[in-house]
Structures are given as C-alpha cells and as structure tokens.
Amino acid sequence: MPLVLDGKKLALELAEELKVKVFGLFQRPKLAIVMVGDNAASELYVRNKLVYAERVGISAELIRLDKSASQHKIFGTVAELNENDSVHGIIVQAPLPDRSCQERIFDTILAEKDVDGFSATNIGRLCNGQRDCLIACTPLGILTLLAKNNINLAGRHVVIIGRGRIVGRPLSILLSQKFENCNATVTLCHSESRNLAEIARTADVLIAATGQPKFVTKDMVKEGAVLVDVGISSVRDDTCPSGSRLCGDIDFDDVYHICSAITPVPGGVGPMTVAMLMRNTLQAYEKFALRT
Ligand code: GUN
Numbered sequence: 001m002p003l004v005l006d007g008k009k010l011a012l013e014l015a016e017e018l019k020v021k022v023f024g025l026f027q028r029p030k031l032a033i034v035m036v037g038d039n040a041a042s043e044l045y046v047r048n049k050l051v052y053a054e055r056v057g058i059s060a061e062l063i064r065l066d067k068s069a070s071q072h073k074i075f076g077t078v079a080e081l082n083e084n085d086s087v088h089g090i091i092v093q094a095p096l097p098d099r100s101c102q103e104r105i106f107d108t109i110l111a112e113k114d115v116d117g118f119s120a121t122n123i124g125r126l127c128n129g130q131r132d133c134l135i136a137c138t139p140l141g142i143l144t145l146l147a148k149n150n151i152n153l154a155g156r157h158v159v160i161i162g163r164g165r166i167v168g169r170p171l172s173i174l175l176s177q178k179f180e181n182c183n184a185t186v187t188l189c190h191s192e193s194r195n196l197a198e199i200a201r202t203a204d205v206l207i208a209a210t211g212q213p214k215f216v217t218k219d220m221v222k223e224g225a226v227l228v229d230v231g232i233s234s235v236r237d238d239t240c241p242s243g244s245r246l247c248g249d250i251d252f253d254d255v256y257h258i259c260s261a262i263t264p265v266p267g268g269v270g271p272m273t274v275a276m277l278m279r280n281t282l283q284a285y286e287k288f289a290l291r292t
Contacts, residue, residue, distance in 0.1 A: 003261040005228075007145050011271035014144075015055050018278055022057040029285035030059045031089040031115065031277070032081045036074060037067030037097045041232075046093055052274045058281055061087075067097045074105055082110045088288050089115035089281035094166060103165075112287060115280040117170065126173050134280050139171035141272030142207065142228055143181060151205070151226055151261065153184040159200050161216070161249075162209035163190040167230050171207065196220070208249035216250040218258055227255060227262040230269050 022029065031053060035046055046062060053060035063077060074096070081090045090113045096102045106114075111121035117136040125133035146153065158175050162168040172188040184205070189196055200206055200220035208216045209230035221227065231249030248265030256262065263269055 002256060002259045003149065005145055005149055005261055005263045005268060007141070007263060007269055007272040008267040010145060010148055011052070011275040014275045014279070015052065018056040018058075018275075018282060021282060025285070026289065027285075028057060028059045029088045029281050030061065030086055031091070031281045032061050032063060032084075032087045034063045034065065034074070034077055034081070034090070034092045036065045036069055036092070039093075039095065039097075041234075042093045042095075048270070048274050049277060052271075052278060053281075056278050058278055071098065071101045074101070075108055078105060078108045082108075082113065085288075085292075087113065088285040089113055089277075091116045091277070113284055115277060115284050117280065118165070123170065123173070126170065126177070129177055129179075131177075131179050134284065135174060136166065136170040137276040137280065138167045138230060138269060138273045139174045140276040140279075141269055142171065142230070143174060144276065145263065145269065145272050146205075146226070146228070147181040149261065152181055153205060154181070156184050156204040157187065157202055158184040158205045158207065159187045159189060159203035160207045160209065161189045161193075161196070161200065162211070162230070163188055164209060164211075167209040168207075171209070210249045212249060213247040214249070214251040214254075216255065218251070218254045221255050221258050223258055224260045225258070227259045228269065229263050229265050232265055232270060 033046055050060050081087050090109045092105050106118040107120050109119055111119050114122050114134055117134040122133045126135055153175055160168050160172050172186050175182050175184045176186040187199060189199055197220045201222050203225055205226040207228040211231055213233045213235050227250055229248035229250040233247050234244045235247040237245040246266050
C-alpha cells in the first residue's frame with residue numbers, strides 16, 4: 001500500500017506552530033490579497049487563504065477589484081500597498097482577467113512583500129541559490145510535504161510535467177538547488193516534450209502540474225515512484241449530489257498500486273500552498289521588524 005501524503009493534516013500541524021510564533025510577536029503580520037474579478041477557482045483558493053490566516057492569527061485583507069478594473073487601477077492598488085507600512089505581504093491572485101499585464105503586476109510588488117515569490121527579484125535570487133529569498137508557495141509546500149514524510153530528493157531523478165510560472169518553473173529551480181532536501185536531478189517536461197511517458201517512467205519522483213485531469217496514468221509511472229499531484233480540476237460526476245467532483249492531474253486509482261507514495265486531491269498539495277503563504281508572510285514580517 002502506498003503512503004498517502006496528507007497535506008491537510010500537515011498544514012493543520014504547521015498552523016499550530018505558526019500560531020505560537022505569531023502570538024509571540026509585537027504586532028500582527030498583515031497580508032493583503034488583491035483579487036480582480038470573480039474567477040470561481042480563485043474564490044475558493046482565496047477563501048482557504050483567509051480561513052487559514054485567521055487560524056494562525058495573521059491579519060488578512062481581501063481587496064476586490066471589478067473584473068473590468070483598468071491596469072492603471074491594479075497597478076495603483078499594488079503601489080499603495082507597497083507604500084503602506086502596516087502591510088507586510090502582498091499577493092495578486094492569478095489568473096487576472098487580463099493576463100497581458102500579470103507578469104508586470106507580479107513584478108511591481110516590492111520584493112520584500114512578495115510573499116508569493118513570483119517577482120523577478122525573488123525568482124532571480126532563487127536561481128542564484130539564495131535560500132533566504134521569498135520562495136513560491138506551491139514549490140515550497142511540495143518540498144515541505146516530502147521532507148516531513150522523510151522523502152529526501154538528494155540525487156534522485158525528479159520529473160516535473162508542466163513548466164508554468166506558478167508551479168513547474170520555480171519548482172524545477174528550487175529542487176535542483178544545493179539546499180536541504182533538494183539537490184535533485186530535475187527534468188522539466190511540457191506540452192512539446194517528446195516521449196513524455198518514457199521520460200516520466202524514469203522518475204523516482206513524478207510531479208504533475210498540467211491542469212489536465214487524470215493526465216498521468218500507470219504507463220507513465222515507474223514501480224515504487226513517489227507521485228505528487230498539483231492539479232485540481234472540477235469534473236462532471238453524476239454520482240455526486242453536486243454533479244461534479246474535484247480531480248487531480250494523476251489518475252489516482254490507476255497508479256495507486258504502482259507507486260510508493262502519492263498526494264491525494266483534494267487534501268494534498270493545496271493546503272500546503274496556503275500554509276507556506278502564511279509562513280512567507282511571517283518571514284516578510286520578521287524581516288520588516290528587523291529593519292524598523
Ligand atoms: N493562482 C493559483 N495559485 C496561485 C498562487 O499560489 N498565488 C497566486 N497569487 N495566484 C494563484
């Protein structure tokens with residue numbers, strides 16, 4: 001039977017640790033979440049972030065902008081939050097309705113408040129091997145989930161499917177670094193990769209971040225591999241009262257008997273992303289407190 005890597009349970013344990021740390025602070029760390037429009041998935045992610053923040057004692061403010069908000073308005077909102085000393089962390093929930101400015105918006109957030117770790121400065125620092133920068137939350141969450149389950153990546157072959165800006169790309173940089181529990185040999189695959197199944201079958205650790213439900217099937221998995229599922233899609237299921245259910249990028253039932261460990265969906269990587277966002281907010285606050 002494979003080990004099911006329970007991210008929900010670990011995120012709740014980490015919340016207790018964070019709560020103790022936050023309680024001992026002079027001031028409550030504050031996270032500002034900018035959300036443009038009403039994307040259904042984003043609504044759910046943001047709600048989870050607000051609930052977790054409340055649990056650990058971080059003050060989280062949701063700033064909603066209309067889906068027709070101009071670029072000027074979004075940039076202006078971020079600029080004000082950058083200026084505001086009572087705000088220690090800022091995120092702009094992706095995707096934006098107008099994706100053409102997403103990259104520039106991420107980059108407008110001050111590096112020391114960029115708790116998503118998406119800015120060019122933080123990504124650049126990560127590339128340069130600076131462990132003390134703010135690191136993207138999903139990659140950090142995956143690393144923490146594996147490490148806490150004693151799955152060390154050093155010297156192992158990690159295959160990541162999906163080179164996206166939020167997960168695959170920063171994850172490939174993080175895991176290849178000479179950091180604790182990293183030091184992996186990383187292969188980053190994408191939609192143009194040839195012989196994808198063949199490459200995937202060479203993975204000791206296979207990470208799927210494609211956004212395509214049940215993309216990874218047993219023909220892509222080596223016996224004993226560790227499987228990490230980043231995807232979370234809503235798929236139609238008439239047997240569920242709601243008519244739909246959440247589904248990952250890995251066909252869980254198909255691969256279950258081959259792998260040695262697997263993250264469930266939901267309850268695997270998702271809650272870890274939220275926990276790491278709060279850890280980053282605390283880190284940003286601590287640096288701010290040292291400066292002032
Ligand atoms: N959309 C999906 N995941 C994320 C995330 O980790 N951060 C932000 N800002 N937007 C997202």
